[in-house]
Amino acid sequence: MSVRFERLHVDAGTRARRGRLHTPHGTVETPVFMPVGTQATVKAVGQDDLRTLGAEILLGNTYHLMLRPGEELVGALGGLHRFMAWDRALLTDSGGFQVYSLAQNRKITEEGASFQSHLDGSRWMLTPERSIQIQEVLGADVIMAFDECAPSRSERRYMEESLARTTRWLHRCAAAWTRGRSALFGIVQGGLDLELRRRHVEEVCAVELPGYALGGYSVGERPEEMHASVADVAVLLPADRPRYLMGVGTPVDLVTAMAAGVDMFDCVLPTRCARNGLLFTHLGRLNLRNATHARDERAPDPECGCYTCRTHSRAYLRHLFAADELLALRLATLHNLHHYLELMRGARAAIEEDRYAAFAEDVRRRESGRAPSG
């Protein structure tokens, strides 16, 4: 298989793992946070910015790209890497989560999921075979199995049916998977029920794949519930394969899940919060729209080395947000992505030096604080 996971070290005091994901588009140091590039672009920043930030892998959304511009067009233009001019690694999700979170009038059958586009109400169908086909045409380095993300508060009977179907879908995905340069990852569901999760881990990991993911988290449960469940479940996944916690989360979620042995993350939180003026800083969260910043000459995060913090004051950023200026969105996004990627760099160094627990505790303490005048 063309994607290979190399385990470098396990932290002495936790289960946190230092590794490398070797892909056809370069090496990804893990644990890694993947910025979300839903529509073949990470909102508000350029591919030049992402290179400068040190991003080694981005996520693209199959659901969005199949609707617009359509995978056939992207494929005809040489695939997603070439279409968006990104020569580092890419991962695409399967569309399963957006069918659950975004599409309208969805109907799940054994065949697949039928739904209406959130853009124009047109009727679409995703099946395991179709999702894999689309992802192979897009040509990402990592592609995801098509699953159902059942609401975590579903009745147990529905959840069991859904898990069995997702397992059958996984076998169909594996059978449909033909492209060696796109590594297929399986997805474990099961909500917050440990027994269901255990059973699904066994079913999913019975299919030999280059990596495995945990889905169905960060969908409304309390953070403590998610942290406890991830700690119980991550350890059940094969130690020699990368573990990807999908759609998670806050900095505290990340450091907690890394301690449980998770290697990969993606989340819209840093980019979406940035566009709302909310920055993650070394001293907690900072709302740039707040009038208290109007005359504050300090950098948004004085401990941060990103372009935004090296160049601009809170007062200027507050002005840009108050005046609805586009530059505000890019500057805030640059900062939040830098904060997340720097957090991962710090975590990787801490694991290598067997001091991950202290690192994680420091992050928890800082992130729970409030920035001065925040």
Add this chain to the structure above:
Amino acid sequence: MSVRFERLHVDAGTRARRGRLHTPHGTVETPVFMPVGTQATVKAVGQDDLRTLGAEILLGNTYHLMLRPGEELVGALGGLHRFMAWDRALLTDSGGFQVYSLAQNRKITEEGASFQSHLDGSRWMLTPERSIQIQEVLGADVIMAFDECAPSRSERRYMEESLARTTRWLHRCAAAWTRGRSALFGIVQGGLDLELRRRHVEEVCAVELPGYALGGYSVGERPEEMHASVADVAVLLPADRPRYLMGVGTPVDLVTAMAAGVDMFDCVLPTRCARNGLLFTHLGRLNLRNATHARDERAPDPECGCYTCRTHSRAYLRHLFAADELLALRLATLHNLHHYLELMRGARAAIEEDRYAAFAEDVRRRESGRAPSG
């Protein structure tokens, strides 16, 4: 005076001038196009982008900045250069044009202009003294006299009264001007009437100032009318001072006015058009929203060396505009500003080599074309 204009060469075949404007924030090679940074930011691009593009001077708007965040705040934070983290040259306009184009319920008296803010309807007053005071607090390298931009189709009697008042206001501006590091430029009005323009040139240039501007163009008249009037009037301005044609224009407007001896320009056209998906290219205008570009792998402008054209295809840009992605706005703005700044670099080289007429003719021919599949 701290701003000094150095004449280097006059083209052998036209009146086009090659010069340098020495300012407290660096040297500006002229003829120059100044990107418009209305609210202390050039819309959709960063100060890093503007440096990379080679911009040597930006324009800020007194009207917008006095309303938000207020000049007092900008002054308390060290002035506009420091506030927006731009260490190259800045020019601020006087607010006179926005009172005419943007404010509501304006009332012009001998004292000044009273108007309502376009933001919240609050009542404001700008006088010659107040405009100069605000601009000195903002601290730009070039500041503009407070004038009335009377509608070009005004009755002659109103126009004459307005010009006489603008002359009296100019004397008040000159008397109020105290800051050596901000060079005050006078503004000639008079619409399309050559006799009125001549008379106003005499009145304005009777006040010894570091530079002079032509206002009241590009306000609805036909381009040919404007070109003819500028050709008649620019030559009347002192040859040893920079000549600034305010709010102009298209590439053809620029090359035509340069042939008449104009040295400085500003216009929102390249940035505003970019945000609407309209690119200026070597082969004419290109509308990126056009469906014909959906599968076009070519650079927006194959002859262009900007980041956008070096990196991305028409197909990708068309997708970004169709998907309402923020990156579209930055990439299009980068291209259009590069196109304008490159046009000015080409013009400066052509003047130095006494081949300006051929250069201008080439630009006219190219710009009037339509890009392939445009």
